Amino acid sequence: MSAQTVWITGASSGIGEALALQFAKNGDRLVLSARREDELDRVAGRCRDAGLSTDQVLVLPLDVTDWGSLPGKVQAVLDRFGSIDLLVNNAGVSQRSLCKDTDMSVYQKLMDVDVMGQIALTKAVLPHMLERRSGHLAVTSSVAGKVGAPLRTGYCAAKHAVMGFFDALRAEVEGQGVSVSTITPGFIRTDIARNALAGDGSAYGKEDEDIAGGMDVTECAEVVFKGLQAKKREIPVGKGKEMAALWIKRISPEALFRMARARS
Template sequence: MSAHTVWITGASSGIGEALALQFARNGDRLVLSARREDELERVAERCRDAGLATDQVLVLPLDVTDWASLPGRVQAVLDRFGGIDLLVNNAGVSQRSLCKDTDMSVYQKLMDVDVMGQIALTKAVLPHMLARGSGHLSVTSSVAGKVGAPMRTGYCAAKHAVMGFFDALRAEVEGQGVSVSTITPGFIRTDISRNALAGDGSAYGKEDEDIAGGMDVNECAEVVFKGLKAKKREIPVGKGKEMAALWVKRISPEALFRLARQ
Protein backbone atom coordinates (compact mmCIF):
# COMPACT_ATOMS: atom_id res chain seq x y z
CA MET A 1 0.00 0.00 0.00
CA SER A 2 1.34 3.46 -0.87
CA ALA A 3 1.81 6.01 1.92
CA HIS A 4 -0.89 8.58 2.51
CA THR A 5 -1.39 11.56 4.79
CA VAL A 6 -3.79 10.58 7.58
CA TRP A 7 -5.20 13.09 10.08
CA ILE A 8 -6.59 11.60 13.30
CA THR A 9 -8.43 13.62 15.93
CA GLY A 10 -8.83 12.25 19.43
CA ALA A 11 -5.37 10.77 18.83
CA SER A 12 -4.08 11.14 22.38
CA SER A 13 -5.63 7.91 23.73
CA GLY A 14 -7.94 5.00 23.09
CA ILE A 15 -8.97 4.10 19.56
CA GLY A 16 -7.27 7.19 18.12
CA GLU A 17 -3.88 6.28 19.59
CA ALA A 18 -4.16 2.62 18.58
CA LEU A 19 -5.22 3.59 15.07
CA ALA A 20 -2.28 6.00 14.75
CA LEU A 21 0.09 3.12 15.45
CA GLN A 22 -1.58 1.01 12.76
CA PHE A 23 -1.05 3.73 10.17
CA ALA A 24 2.50 4.37 11.42
CA ARG A 25 3.40 0.72 10.87
CA ASN A 26 2.01 1.07 7.36
CA GLY A 27 4.34 4.00 6.68
CA ASP A 28 1.62 6.63 6.36
CA ARG A 29 2.31 10.25 7.24
CA LEU A 30 0.38 11.25 10.36
CA VAL A 31 -1.26 14.35 11.77
CA LEU A 32 -2.13 13.80 15.43
CA SER A 33 -4.71 16.09 17.02
CA ALA A 34 -6.39 16.40 20.41
CA ARG A 35 -6.40 18.98 23.18
CA ARG A 36 -3.56 17.48 25.27
CA GLU A 37 -0.27 18.29 23.54
CA ASP A 38 1.84 16.31 26.02
CA GLU A 39 -0.14 13.14 25.30
CA LEU A 40 0.07 13.77 21.56
CA GLU A 41 3.85 14.01 21.85
CA ARG A 42 3.86 10.66 23.66
CA VAL A 43 1.81 9.08 20.86
CA ALA A 44 4.06 10.70 18.23
CA GLU A 45 7.09 9.11 19.88
CA ARG A 46 5.37 5.72 19.74
CA CYS A 47 4.68 6.28 16.04
CA ARG A 48 8.32 7.11 15.41
CA ASP A 49 9.32 3.97 17.30
CA ALA A 50 6.98 2.10 14.94
CA GLY A 51 9.00 3.27 11.96
CA LEU A 52 8.03 6.81 10.97
CA ALA A 53 10.65 9.51 10.46
CA THR A 54 10.44 12.67 12.53
CA ASP A 55 9.18 14.70 9.57
CA GLN A 56 6.41 12.18 8.87
CA VAL A 57 4.54 13.01 12.09
CA LEU A 58 2.89 16.35 12.83
CA VAL A 59 1.56 17.04 16.32
CA LEU A 60 -1.26 19.54 15.85
CA PRO A 61 -3.23 20.31 19.04
CA LEU A 62 -6.79 21.50 18.49
CA ASP A 63 -10.17 21.85 20.13
CA VAL A 64 -12.90 20.79 17.70
CA THR A 65 -15.35 23.16 19.39
CA ASP A 66 -13.19 26.15 18.40
CA TRP A 67 -14.60 26.33 14.88
CA ALA A 68 -12.82 29.56 13.97
CA SER A 69 -9.42 27.92 14.43
CA LEU A 70 -10.08 24.92 12.18
CA PRO A 71 -9.40 26.45 8.72
CA GLY A 72 -5.99 27.53 10.01
CA ARG A 73 -5.27 24.01 11.26
CA VAL A 74 -6.23 22.61 7.86
CA GLN A 75 -3.84 25.04 6.18
CA ALA A 76 -1.06 23.98 8.55
CA VAL A 77 -1.50 20.37 7.44
CA LEU A 78 -1.54 21.37 3.76
CA ASP A 79 1.59 23.49 4.24
CA ARG A 80 3.39 20.55 5.87
CA PHE A 81 2.29 17.61 3.73
CA GLY A 82 0.68 19.15 0.64
CA GLY A 83 -2.57 17.24 0.97
CA ILE A 84 -4.93 15.28 3.22
CA ASP A 85 -5.83 11.79 2.03
CA LEU A 86 -7.82 10.60 5.04
CA LEU A 87 -9.47 12.47 7.92
CA VAL A 88 -10.48 10.33 10.90
CA ASN A 89 -12.93 12.35 13.02
CA ASN A 90 -12.40 10.49 16.28
CA ALA A 91 -12.66 13.20 18.96
CA GLY A 92 -15.53 12.64 21.34
CA VAL A 93 -16.93 12.32 24.83
CA SER A 94 -19.52 9.93 26.25
CA GLN A 95 -22.18 10.20 28.98
CA ARG A 96 -23.40 8.16 31.94
CA SER A 97 -26.52 9.66 33.50
CA LEU A 98 -30.28 9.32 33.45
CA CYS A 99 -32.15 11.96 31.46
CA LYS A 100 -33.92 13.26 34.58
CA ASP A 101 -30.55 13.85 36.26
CA THR A 102 -28.75 15.43 33.29
CA ASP A 103 -28.16 19.16 33.10
CA MET A 104 -28.83 20.78 29.74
CA SER A 105 -25.21 21.98 29.67
CA VAL A 106 -24.14 18.33 29.44
CA TYR A 107 -26.36 17.76 26.42
CA GLN A 108 -24.96 20.94 24.87
CA LYS A 109 -21.36 19.78 25.37
CA LEU A 110 -22.09 16.37 23.87
CA MET A 111 -23.58 17.99 20.78
CA ASP A 112 -20.78 20.56 20.51
CA VAL A 113 -17.98 18.00 20.74
CA ASP A 114 -19.46 14.85 19.22
CA VAL A 115 -21.52 16.42 16.44
CA MET A 116 -20.76 20.03 15.60
CA GLY A 117 -17.01 19.62 16.07
CA GLN A 118 -16.93 16.70 13.63
CA ILE A 119 -19.02 18.62 11.11
CA ALA A 120 -16.92 21.78 11.43
CA LEU A 121 -13.59 20.04 10.79
CA THR A 122 -15.06 18.00 7.96
CA LYS A 123 -16.38 21.16 6.30
CA ALA A 124 -12.94 22.76 6.63
CA VAL A 125 -11.24 19.77 4.94
CA LEU A 126 -13.90 18.99 2.32
CA PRO A 127 -13.13 21.80 -0.18
CA HIS A 128 -9.54 20.58 -0.50
CA MET A 129 -10.69 17.03 -1.27
CA LEU A 130 -13.37 18.15 -3.73
CA ALA A 131 -10.92 20.44 -5.52
CA ARG A 132 -8.52 17.59 -6.24
CA GLY A 133 -11.27 15.02 -6.78
CA SER A 134 -10.08 12.55 -4.17
CA GLY A 135 -10.02 11.97 -0.44
CA HIS A 136 -11.55 9.96 2.36
CA LEU A 137 -13.60 11.27 5.29
CA SER A 138 -14.52 9.14 8.28
CA VAL A 139 -16.11 9.49 11.69
CA THR A 140 -16.13 7.33 14.79
CA SER A 141 -19.80 6.87 15.55
CA SER A 142 -20.91 3.96 17.76
CA VAL A 143 -23.41 1.15 18.10
CA ALA A 144 -25.07 3.92 20.15
CA GLY A 145 -25.55 5.66 16.81
CA LYS A 146 -27.93 2.86 15.83
CA VAL A 147 -29.34 1.64 19.16
CA GLY A 148 -30.76 3.55 22.12
CA ALA A 149 -29.35 2.63 25.55
CA PRO A 150 -30.11 3.83 29.10
CA MET A 151 -27.75 6.30 30.79
CA ARG A 152 -26.68 7.55 27.34
CA THR A 153 -29.54 9.69 26.02
CA GLY A 154 -27.25 12.53 24.96
CA TYR A 155 -24.51 10.26 23.67
CA CYS A 156 -26.97 8.22 21.61
CA ALA A 157 -28.50 11.41 20.23
CA ALA A 158 -25.06 12.69 19.21
CA LYS A 159 -23.95 9.43 17.63
CA HIS A 160 -27.24 9.03 15.74
CA ALA A 161 -26.68 12.59 14.48
CA VAL A 162 -23.18 12.00 13.12
CA MET A 163 -24.28 8.73 11.54
CA GLY A 164 -27.03 10.60 9.71
CA PHE A 165 -24.79 13.49 8.71
CA PHE A 166 -22.01 11.35 7.26
CA ASP A 167 -24.43 8.98 5.49
CA ALA A 168 -26.02 12.03 3.84
CA LEU A 169 -22.62 13.56 3.06
CA ARG A 170 -21.59 10.34 1.34
CA ALA A 171 -24.60 10.60 -0.94
CA GLU A 172 -23.48 14.12 -1.89
CA VAL A 173 -19.77 13.61 -2.52
CA GLU A 174 -19.09 9.98 -3.37
CA GLY A 175 -19.61 10.68 -7.07
CA GLN A 176 -16.94 13.40 -6.88
CA GLY A 177 -14.14 11.09 -5.77
CA VAL A 178 -14.54 11.52 -1.99
CA SER A 179 -15.23 8.42 0.10
CA VAL A 180 -17.05 8.52 3.44
CA SER A 181 -16.82 5.85 6.16
CA THR A 182 -18.73 5.55 9.42
CA ILE A 183 -16.92 3.57 12.13
CA THR A 184 -19.35 1.79 14.46
CA PRO A 185 -17.60 0.42 17.55
CA GLY A 186 -19.29 -1.60 20.24
CA PHE A 187 -17.69 -2.07 23.67
CA ILE A 188 -13.94 -1.42 23.33
CA ARG A 189 -11.51 -1.46 26.27
CA THR A 190 -10.65 2.23 26.60
CA ASP A 191 -11.19 4.94 29.24
CA ILE A 192 -14.40 6.09 27.54
CA SER A 193 -16.64 5.41 30.56
CA ARG A 194 -14.16 6.86 33.07
CA ASN A 195 -13.98 10.06 31.00
CA ALA A 196 -17.73 10.17 30.32
CA LEU A 197 -19.83 13.06 31.61
CA ALA A 198 -22.02 12.55 34.65
CA GLY A 199 -25.31 14.41 34.92
CA ASP A 200 -23.67 17.49 36.43
CA GLY A 201 -20.88 17.59 33.86
CA SER A 202 -18.20 16.06 36.07
CA ALA A 203 -16.21 12.98 35.04
CA TYR A 204 -18.11 9.74 35.62
CA GLY A 205 -14.86 8.18 36.83
CA LYS A 206 -15.93 4.52 36.72
CA GLU A 207 -15.30 1.68 34.31
CA ASP A 208 -18.38 -0.06 32.93
CA GLU A 209 -18.41 -3.85 33.15
CA ASP A 210 -19.28 -3.99 29.46
CA ILE A 211 -16.30 -1.80 28.56
CA ALA A 212 -13.97 -3.81 30.79
CA GLY A 213 -15.05 -6.99 29.00
CA GLY A 214 -14.98 -5.46 25.55
CA MET A 215 -12.68 -5.88 22.57
CA ASP A 216 -9.00 -5.01 23.01
CA VAL A 217 -8.37 -1.55 21.60
CA ASN A 218 -5.50 -2.71 19.40
CA GLU A 219 -7.64 -5.47 17.91
CA CYS A 220 -10.31 -2.84 17.27
CA ALA A 221 -7.81 -0.54 15.57
CA GLU A 222 -6.65 -3.35 13.28
CA VAL A 223 -10.22 -3.95 12.10
CA VAL A 224 -10.81 -0.22 11.57
CA PHE A 225 -7.49 0.20 9.76
CA LYS A 226 -8.34 -2.58 7.31
CA GLY A 227 -11.83 -1.18 6.80
CA LEU A 228 -10.53 2.31 6.08
CA LYS A 229 -7.87 1.05 3.70
CA ALA A 230 -10.64 -0.84 1.84
CA LYS A 231 -12.81 2.32 1.94
CA LYS A 232 -15.72 0.44 3.46
CA ARG A 233 -18.73 2.70 3.84
CA GLU A 234 -19.57 1.34 7.30
CA ILE A 235 -17.14 -0.41 9.65
CA PRO A 236 -18.77 -2.23 12.58
CA VAL A 237 -16.20 -3.39 15.14
CA GLY A 238 -16.71 -5.30 18.38
CA LYS A 239 -17.31 -8.79 19.68
CA GLY A 240 -20.11 -8.68 22.26
CA LYS A 241 -23.87 -8.80 22.43
CA GLU A 242 -24.07 -5.17 21.37
CA MET A 243 -22.98 -6.15 17.86
CA ALA A 244 -25.93 -8.54 17.60
CA ALA A 245 -28.15 -5.58 18.52
CA LEU A 246 -27.34 -4.01 15.14
CA TRP A 247 -29.00 -6.95 13.40
CA VAL A 248 -31.89 -7.22 15.86
CA LYS A 249 -32.69 -3.53 15.24
CA ARG A 250 -33.10 -4.25 11.53
CA ILE A 251 -35.09 -7.46 11.91
CA SER A 252 -37.26 -6.73 14.95
CA PRO A 253 -37.08 -3.23 16.44
CA GLU A 254 -39.70 -4.14 19.07
CA ALA A 255 -37.52 -6.98 20.36
CA LEU A 256 -34.55 -4.64 20.66
CA PHE A 257 -36.58 -2.04 22.53
CA ARG A 258 -37.58 -4.68 25.07
CA LEU A 259 -33.98 -5.81 25.49
CA ALA A 260 -32.72 -2.25 25.94
CA ARG A 261 -35.27 -1.61 28.68
CA GLN A 262 -33.93 -4.59 30.60
Protein backbone atom coordinates in the same frame (compact mmCIF):
# COMPACT_ATOMS: atom_id res chain seq x y z
CA MET B 1 -2.85 3.40 1.34
CA SER B 2 0.94 3.70 1.54
CA ALA B 3 2.41 7.21 1.87
CA GLN B 4 -0.92 8.89 2.54
CA THR B 5 -1.41 11.88 4.80
CA VAL B 6 -3.75 10.68 7.55
CA TRP B 7 -5.22 13.16 10.05
CA ILE B 8 -6.64 11.63 13.25
CA THR B 9 -8.49 13.63 15.88
CA GLY B 10 -8.88 12.25 19.38
CA ALA B 11 -5.42 10.78 18.79
CA SER B 12 -4.17 11.16 22.37
CA SER B 13 -5.69 7.89 23.66
CA GLY B 14 -8.03 4.98 22.99
CA ILE B 15 -9.06 4.12 19.46
CA GLY B 16 -7.35 7.21 18.04
CA GLU B 17 -3.98 6.29 19.50
CA ALA B 18 -4.27 2.65 18.47
CA LEU B 19 -5.29 3.64 14.95
CA ALA B 20 -2.36 6.04 14.68
CA LEU B 21 0.00 3.15 15.40
CA GLN B 22 -1.60 1.07 12.65
CA PHE B 23 -1.04 3.83 10.10
CA ALA B 24 2.48 4.41 11.41
CA LYS B 25 3.32 0.76 10.77
CA ASN B 26 1.96 1.25 7.26
CA GLY B 27 4.40 4.11 6.65
CA ASP B 28 1.79 6.85 6.32
CA ARG B 29 2.36 10.49 7.23
CA LEU B 30 0.38 11.34 10.35
CA VAL B 31 -1.29 14.40 11.80
CA LEU B 32 -2.17 13.80 15.45
CA SER B 33 -4.76 16.09 17.01
CA ALA B 34 -6.42 16.39 20.40
CA ARG B 35 -6.45 18.96 23.19
CA ARG B 36 -3.67 17.40 25.32
CA GLU B 37 -0.37 18.23 23.63
CA ASP B 38 1.71 16.24 26.12
CA GLU B 39 -0.26 13.07 25.33
CA LEU B 40 0.01 13.74 21.60
CA ASP B 41 3.79 13.99 22.00
CA ARG B 42 3.74 10.60 23.73
CA VAL B 43 1.72 9.06 20.90
CA ALA B 44 4.02 10.67 18.32
CA GLY B 45 6.96 8.98 20.06
CA ARG B 46 5.24 5.63 19.77
CA CYS B 47 4.62 6.27 16.07
CA ARG B 48 8.29 7.05 15.54
CA ASP B 49 9.17 3.86 17.38
CA ALA B 50 6.86 2.07 14.92
CA GLY B 51 8.98 3.28 12.00
CA LEU B 52 8.07 6.86 11.10
CA SER B 53 10.63 9.65 10.91
CA THR B 54 10.21 12.91 12.77
CA ASP B 55 9.26 14.63 9.49
CA GLN B 56 6.40 12.18 8.96
CA VAL B 57 4.53 13.05 12.18
CA LEU B 58 2.87 16.38 12.91
CA VAL B 59 1.52 17.04 16.39
CA LEU B 60 -1.31 19.55 15.93
CA PRO B 61 -3.22 20.36 19.14
CA LEU B 62 -6.85 21.05 18.37
CA ASP B 63 -10.16 21.74 20.08
CA VAL B 64 -12.91 20.75 17.65
CA THR B 65 -15.35 23.12 19.35
CA ASP B 66 -13.16 26.11 18.38
CA TRP B 67 -14.57 26.40 14.88
CA GLY B 68 -12.72 29.61 14.08
CA SER B 69 -9.35 27.90 14.44
CA LEU B 70 -10.10 25.06 12.04
CA PRO B 71 -9.29 26.69 8.67
CA GLY B 72 -5.87 27.63 10.04
CA LYS B 73 -5.31 24.08 11.26
CA VAL B 74 -6.18 22.72 7.81
CA GLN B 75 -3.73 25.14 6.21
CA ALA B 76 -1.03 24.05 8.67
CA VAL B 77 -1.44 20.45 7.53
CA LEU B 78 -1.37 21.44 3.86
CA ASP B 79 1.71 23.59 4.41
CA ARG B 80 3.48 20.63 6.03
CA PHE B 81 2.38 17.71 3.83
CA GLY B 82 0.70 19.22 0.76
CA SER B 83 -2.44 17.11 0.96
CA ILE B 84 -4.96 15.48 3.29
CA ASP B 85 -5.83 12.03 2.02
CA LEU B 86 -7.78 10.70 5.00
CA LEU B 87 -9.44 12.53 7.87
CA VAL B 88 -10.56 10.36 10.79
CA ASN B 89 -12.97 12.35 12.96
CA ASN B 90 -12.43 10.48 16.20
CA ALA B 91 -12.72 13.18 18.88
CA GLY B 92 -15.59 12.58 21.26
CA VAL B 93 -16.97 12.29 24.77
CA SER B 94 -19.56 9.92 26.23
CA GLN B 95 -22.19 10.18 28.98
CA ARG B 96 -23.35 8.16 31.98
CA SER B 97 -26.48 9.71 33.52
CA LEU B 98 -30.24 9.39 33.46
CA CYS B 99 -32.10 12.02 31.46
CA LYS B 100 -33.87 13.33 34.57
CA ASP B 101 -30.50 13.91 36.26
CA THR B 102 -28.71 15.47 33.27
CA ASP B 103 -28.13 19.20 33.07
CA MET B 104 -28.80 20.82 29.70
CA SER B 105 -25.19 22.00 29.61
CA VAL B 106 -24.13 18.35 29.39
CA TYR B 107 -26.36 17.78 26.36
CA GLN B 108 -24.95 20.94 24.80
CA LYS B 109 -21.37 19.76 25.30
CA LEU B 110 -22.12 16.34 23.82
CA MET B 111 -23.60 17.96 20.73
CA ASP B 112 -20.79 20.51 20.43
CA VAL B 113 -18.00 17.93 20.68
CA ASP B 114 -19.51 14.79 19.14
CA VAL B 115 -21.55 16.39 16.36
CA MET B 116 -20.78 20.00 15.54
CA GLY B 117 -17.04 19.58 16.00
CA GLN B 118 -16.97 16.68 13.52
CA ILE B 119 -19.08 18.61 11.02
CA ALA B 120 -16.98 21.77 11.34
CA LEU B 121 -13.65 20.06 10.74
CA THR B 122 -15.08 18.00 7.89
CA LYS B 123 -16.39 21.17 6.22
CA ALA B 124 -12.98 22.78 6.62
CA VAL B 125 -11.23 19.84 4.91
CA LEU B 126 -13.88 19.03 2.29
CA PRO B 127 -13.09 21.82 -0.26
CA HIS B 128 -9.50 20.55 -0.53
CA MET B 129 -10.69 17.01 -1.25
CA LEU B 130 -13.35 18.14 -3.73
CA GLU B 131 -10.83 20.29 -5.58
CA ARG B 132 -8.51 17.28 -5.90
CA ARG B 133 -11.45 14.94 -6.58
CA SER B 134 -9.77 12.60 -4.13
CA GLY B 135 -9.99 11.96 -0.41
CA HIS B 136 -11.53 9.92 2.35
CA LEU B 137 -13.58 11.17 5.29
CA ALA B 138 -14.30 8.94 8.28
CA VAL B 139 -16.07 9.40 11.60
CA THR B 140 -16.11 7.28 14.73
CA SER B 141 -19.76 6.85 15.58
CA SER B 142 -20.92 3.93 17.74
CA VAL B 143 -23.44 1.14 18.06
CA ALA B 144 -25.11 3.89 20.11
CA GLY B 145 -25.58 5.66 16.78
CA LYS B 146 -27.99 2.90 15.80
CA VAL B 147 -29.40 1.73 19.14
CA GLY B 148 -30.76 3.59 22.15
CA ALA B 149 -29.32 2.67 25.56
CA PRO B 150 -30.03 3.85 29.12
CA LEU B 151 -27.70 6.40 30.75
CA ARG B 152 -26.67 7.60 27.28
CA THR B 153 -29.57 9.74 26.01
CA GLY B 154 -27.28 12.56 24.91
CA TYR B 155 -24.53 10.29 23.63
CA CYS B 156 -27.00 8.23 21.59
CA ALA B 157 -28.54 11.41 20.20
CA ALA B 158 -25.12 12.70 19.17
CA LYS B 159 -24.00 9.45 17.57
CA HIS B 160 -27.31 9.04 15.72
CA ALA B 161 -26.74 12.57 14.41
CA VAL B 162 -23.25 11.93 13.05
CA MET B 163 -24.42 8.72 11.39
CA GLY B 164 -27.13 10.71 9.62
CA PHE B 165 -24.81 13.54 8.63
CA PHE B 166 -22.05 11.37 7.19
CA ASP B 167 -24.48 9.02 5.42
CA ALA B 168 -26.05 12.07 3.75
CA LEU B 169 -22.64 13.58 2.99
CA ARG B 170 -21.61 10.35 1.29
CA ALA B 171 -24.58 10.64 -1.05
CA GLU B 172 -23.44 14.14 -1.97
CA VAL B 173 -19.72 13.63 -2.54
CA GLU B 174 -19.06 9.99 -3.42
CA GLY B 175 -19.53 10.73 -7.11
CA GLN B 176 -16.88 13.45 -6.87
CA GLY B 177 -14.07 11.16 -5.77
CA VAL B 178 -14.49 11.53 -1.99
CA SER B 179 -15.20 8.41 0.08
CA VAL B 180 -17.05 8.50 3.41
CA SER B 181 -16.82 5.81 6.12
CA THR B 182 -18.75 5.53 9.37
CA ILE B 183 -16.98 3.52 12.07
CA THR B 184 -19.42 1.77 14.43
CA PRO B 185 -17.65 0.39 17.50
CA GLY B 186 -19.32 -1.62 20.21
CA PHE B 187 -17.68 -2.02 23.62
CA ILE B 188 -13.94 -1.37 23.27
CA ARG B 189 -11.52 -1.41 26.20
CA THR B 190 -10.65 2.28 26.52
CA ASP B 191 -11.17 5.00 29.13
CA ILE B 192 -14.38 6.17 27.48
CA ALA B 193 -16.52 5.41 30.54
CA ARG B 194 -14.10 6.97 33.03
CA ASN B 195 -13.94 10.12 30.90
CA ALA B 196 -17.70 10.23 30.26
CA LEU B 197 -19.82 13.10 31.56
CA ALA B 198 -21.98 12.61 34.61
CA GLY B 199 -25.28 14.46 34.91
CA ASP B 200 -23.65 17.56 36.38
CA GLY B 201 -20.88 17.66 33.77
CA SER B 202 -18.16 16.17 35.98
CA ALA B 203 -16.15 13.12 34.94
CA TYR B 204 -18.00 9.86 35.56
CA GLY B 205 -14.72 8.40 36.79
CA LYS B 206 -15.75 4.74 36.87
CA GLU B 207 -15.30 1.73 34.62
CA ASP B 208 -18.26 0.04 32.96
CA GLU B 209 -18.44 -3.74 33.16
CA ASP B 210 -19.37 -3.78 29.48
CA ILE B 211 -16.36 -1.68 28.50
CA ALA B 212 -14.01 -3.68 30.72
CA GLY B 213 -15.12 -6.87 28.96
CA GLY B 214 -15.00 -5.39 25.48
CA MET B 215 -12.69 -5.84 22.52
CA ASP B 216 -9.01 -4.99 22.95
CA VAL B 217 -8.35 -1.55 21.47
CA THR B 218 -5.46 -2.77 19.30
CA GLU B 219 -7.65 -5.48 17.81
CA CYS B 220 -10.32 -2.86 17.20
CA ALA B 221 -7.83 -0.60 15.40
CA GLU B 222 -6.70 -3.47 13.17
CA VAL B 223 -10.30 -4.05 12.04
CA VAL B 224 -10.88 -0.34 11.44
CA PHE B 225 -7.59 0.03 9.56
CA LYS B 226 -8.51 -2.80 7.20
CA GLY B 227 -11.98 -1.33 6.70
CA LEU B 228 -10.53 2.06 5.84
CA GLN B 229 -8.04 0.48 3.46
CA ALA B 230 -10.98 -1.14 1.67
CA LYS B 231 -12.92 2.16 1.84
CA LYS B 232 -15.89 0.41 3.40
CA ARG B 233 -18.83 2.72 3.82
CA GLU B 234 -19.66 1.35 7.26
CA ILE B 235 -17.22 -0.43 9.57
CA PRO B 236 -18.81 -2.26 12.54
CA VAL B 237 -16.24 -3.40 15.08
CA GLY B 238 -16.71 -5.30 18.34
CA LYS B 239 -17.19 -8.78 19.68
CA GLY B 240 -19.99 -8.67 22.26
CA LYS B 241 -23.75 -9.00 22.27
CA GLU B 242 -24.06 -5.32 21.44
CA MET B 243 -23.02 -6.10 17.87
CA ALA B 244 -26.03 -8.38 17.46
CA ALA B 245 -28.19 -5.39 18.34
CA LEU B 246 -27.38 -3.88 14.94
CA TRP B 247 -29.13 -6.81 13.26
CA ILE B 248 -31.95 -7.10 15.80
CA LYS B 249 -32.81 -3.43 15.23
CA ARG B 250 -33.42 -4.22 11.56
CA ILE B 251 -35.26 -7.50 12.05
CA SER B 252 -37.31 -6.87 15.18
CA PRO B 253 -37.17 -3.34 16.64
CA GLU B 254 -39.67 -4.29 19.36
CA ALA B 255 -37.40 -7.07 20.60
CA LEU B 256 -34.50 -4.63 20.79
CA PHE B 257 -36.58 -2.06 22.68
CA ARG B 258 -37.45 -4.71 25.27
CA MET B 259 -33.79 -5.68 25.62
CA ALA B 260 -32.77 -2.05 26.16
CA ARG B 261 -35.47 -1.53 28.78
CA ALA B 262 -34.23 -4.60 30.67
CA ARG B 263 -30.80 -2.95 31.02
CA SER B 264 -32.17 0.18 32.69
